[in-house]
Amino acid sequence: MSSVTVRVPAKVNVQLSVGPLRDDGYHDLVNVFHAVSIFDEVVARESELVTVRVEGEHADQVPLDDGNLAIQAARALAKHAGRTYGVELIIRKAIPVAGGMAGGSADAAGALVACNELWGLGLPREDLMEIAADLGSDVPFSLLGGTAVGTGRGEQLTGVPTGGDFHWVFAVADGGLSTATVYGQCDRLREATGEQVAWPRVNDGLLAALAAGDAERLGTELVNDLQPAAVMLRRSLTRTLEAGRELGALGAIVSGSGPTCAFLARDADHARELAAALSGAGVCRLAVAAHGEVPGAEIV
Ligand code: C5P
Numbered sequence: 001m002s003s004v005t006v007r008v009p010a011k012v013n014v015q016l017s018v019g020p021l022r023d024d025g026y027h028d029l030v031n032v033f034h035a036v037s038i039f040d041e042v043v044a045r046e047s048e049l050v051t052v053r054v055e056g057e058h059a060d061q062v063p064l065d066d067g068n069l070a071i072q073a074a075r076a077l078a079k080h081a082g083r084t085y086g087v088e089l090i091i092r093k094a095i096p097v098a099g100g101m102a103g104g105s106a107d108a109a110g111a112l113v114a115c116n117e118l119w120g121l122g123l124p125r126e127d128l129m130e131i132a133a134d135l136g137s138d139v140p141f142s143l144l145g146g147t148a149v150g151t152g153r154g155e156q157l158t159g160v161p162t163g164g165d166f167h168w169v170f171a172v173a174d175g176g177l178s179t180a181t182v183y184g185q186c187d188r189l190r191e192a193t194g195e196q197v198a199w200p201r202v203n204d205g206l207l208a209a210l211a212a213g214d215a216e217r218l219g220t221e222l223v224n225d226l227q228p229a230a231v232m233l234r235r236s237l238t239r240t241l242e243a244g245r246e247l248g249a250l251g252a253i254v255s256g257s258g259p260t261c262a263f264l265a266r267d268a269d270h271a272r273e274l275a276a277a278l279s280g281a282g283v284c285r286l287a288v289a290a291h292g293e294v295p296g297a298e299i300v
Contacts, residue, residue: 003045004117008110008142008297009035010101010290012168012255012262014210014218017200018225021187022153026137030200031150032160032210033141036168036292040095040103041300042070042110044118047088050074056093061176062104069104069135070111076131077115077123085119087111098176100230100256102138109142109297117299129157138256145296147210149202164213165291166264167271169249171240171284173259177233182257185229200225219250219264230258237261240283247277265289 011033019028052071054062062068066075070089078085089111095103112128115121125143132139137154148157190197209217231237237254240261244252248270249263261284265271271289278287 001118001120003043004114005300006042006044006110006114006297007039007300008042008106009145009294010038010095010103010106011035011138011141012101012170012292013224015203015206015223016226016256017223018183018186019200020197026153027183028152028200029150029154030202031154032147032202032206033138033150034147034166034292035141035145035294035296036290037294038095038101038170038288038290040106040110041092042107042114043090043092044111044114045088045090046118047086049086052089052091054091054093058097059093061097062091062093069108069139073108073111073131073135073139074115076135077112077121080123080127080131081119081121085115087115087118089114096172096176096260098178099172099260100177100254100258101170101260102142102256105136105138106142106297108132108135108139112143113297113299141296143296145294147293160207160210162210162213162293166213166215166218166293167266167268167289167291169244169263169265169271169275169278170255170288170290171244171261171263171278172286172288173234173237173240174285175259177230177257177259179257182226182229182233185233186226189229189232215250215264215266222251222253222264224253226257227254230254234259236283243281243283244274244278247274247281249274
């Protein structure tokens with residue numbers, strides 16, 4: 001095999017409940033992930049060395065050195081296999097860079113699946129999931145896809161049943177936000193208000209809405225504890241969220257650590273209308289309609 005192409009989805013967190021800061025610098029979470037139909041493609045080609053090239057909008061903002069999560073994934077997989085392998089990775093980006101939609105994690109998951117195939121390792125998904133968890137908290141979900149509750153730092157996953165498709169609009173902002181910075185801001189805000197940080201618990205109303213495929217109810221149950229911090233770091237998000245609500249979104253939330261905002265629509269037509277209206281309202285760089293859930297990283 002000389003080339004393998006893998007398609008990997010973006011995610012939105014329909015619940016992101018952030019617990020206390022742990023000694024290792026992470027937070028215990030209850031994180032309900034939902035994979036949506038915005039995809040990066042990761043191509044792995046035979047090569048002597050491990051290299052990466054990134055194509056697509058804002059590709060220039062993705063590191064090409066060892067800071068690139070896909071490179072780290074390829075190296076970690078080779079190490080796990082106990083061999084020295086090379087690969088030329090080509091990442092075709094559609095997921096916003098540093099947008100709170102797990103774009104870097106998606107590329108790492110894509111690289112794991114693509115290199116596993118290219119190198120003929122035949123490792124089972126459980127092994128890839130373990131390597132994924134070491135690469136980043138969201139990487140296991142990018143492999144799994146669908147809808148799942150993540151606990152621990154987000155990497156311990158349990159699938160969640162959904163009763164139908166959900167239709168979304170993602171308002172992509174100019175520039176990204178660093179996940180670590182947003183968590184740090186969340187801690188500072190909590191410290192300043194003296195808020196007692198509760199142990200995070202899954203929102204049963206949200207699970208019921210997902211199981212029933214009830215978009216109306218899901219819209220009212222969305223939770224993101226990182227939202228106040230993201231909005232504080234990027235004040236313009238208040239206007240973006242308000243615009244979506246005024247335009248009839250069933251729910252409006254910052255996606256993960258932001259700055260992308262997610263809006264829940266009634267159906268596919270409503271999502272298309274909402275995307276056009278948000279684009280016209282001048283509150284984001286780009287508004288994209290998508291649906292979920294979709295599968296995790298898969299060879300195409
Ligand atoms: O795991 P990942 O490398 O994606 O996390 C990026 C950063 O986000 C961490 O360095 C940490 O600051 C923050 N984080 C956290 N608690 C989590 C997940 C991430 O504080 N559960």
